[in-house]
Amino acid sequence: MPAPIELLHLPTSNAQKVAIVLEETGLPYVAHRWVKKAGEATPPEHLKLNPIGKYPVIVDPDGPGGESITIFETSAIALYLAEKSGRLLPADLSGRVAVNQWISVGASIMTIMAAQWFTTKRARTDQSETTAWIVADVARGLGAIDQQLAQTTYLTGSDFTLADALVYPVMATTVQRNPGGYTGHDNIARWVTLVGARPAVKRGMAVAE
Numbered sequence: 440m441p442a443p444i445e446l447l448h449l450p451t452s453n454a455q456k457v458a459i460v461l462e463e464t465g466l467p468y469v470a471h472r473w474v475k476k477a478g479e480a481t482p483p484e485h486l487k488l489n490p491i492g493k494y495p496v497i498v499d500p501d502g503p504g505g506e507s508i509t510i511f512e513t514s515a516i517a518l519y520l521a522e523k524s525g526r527l528l529p530a531d532l533s534g535r536v537a538v539n540q541w542i543s544v545g546a547s548i549m550t551i552m553a554a555q556w557f558t559t560k561r562a563r564t565d566q567s568e569t570t571a572w573i574v575a576d577v578a579r580g581l582g583a584i585d586q587q588l589a590q591t592t593y594l595t596g597s598d599f600t601l602a603d604a605l606v607y608p609v610m611a612t613t614v615q616r617n618p619g620g621y622t623g624h625d626n627i628a629r630w631v632t633l634v635g636a637r638p639a640v641k642r643g644m645a646v647a648e
């Protein structure tokens with residue numbers, strides 16, 4: 440039995456993405472949660488694992504060639520876990536390209552832009568112009584995802600893939616809490632219910648709640 444993968448995380452949707460992938464692939468892991476207080480600095484030792492000092496990070500003692508590997512950036516971690524387990528990625532190149540496309544949409548518009556929405560709300564100066572720009576961009580992302588889900592059960596077809604695992608947490612948390620959430624996007628609502636009912640997804644969401 441290989442040593443478990445260490446998951447170092449702050450309880451946020453990025454950590455939930457990685458935890459879902461770990462649960463869905465069945466790879467053994469141990470989660471270490473750090474709850475950062477406002478204004479608290481990242482522990483200096485964490486910079487040795489991620490030069491940007493962000494979370495999540497994984498350390499896999501049983502990496503390529505049996506050597507330990509440390510990985511930062513949520514999408515890079517998720518792709519590594521999928522490759523390592525041979526799960527959640529289609530066998531054909533066009534299928535993998537489609538998965539990567541939706542992973543990128545999830546990591547950019549849906550994660551960064553939706554998170555910026557909260558930042559503008561906390562600002563002490565007028566942010567109406569920036570907010571309008573963010574709201575419009577998030578709406579474009581939601582429209583595209585909804586249109587896609589009108590044609591397919593999951594984001595890239597009839598199978599649950601890494602794309603679903605990585606887009607679901609931000610949709611079910613950050614986006615849902617934004618004004619309007621994904622209201623009016625019935626295909627997204629259907630998909631959120633479908634993905635959220637998966638036992639591994641429920642466990643992954645709970646790890647980093």
Ligand SMILES: N[C@@H](CCC(=O)N[C@@H](CS)C(=O)NCC(=O)O)C(=O)O
Pocket residue numbers: 449451452453454475481492493494495511512513514
């Ligand atoms: N692009 C990075 C973003 C990571 C990120 O923003 N992590 C946040 C938690 S979700 C964090 O570590 N915040 C603490 C900090 O900025 O010091 C990824 O996808 O992993």
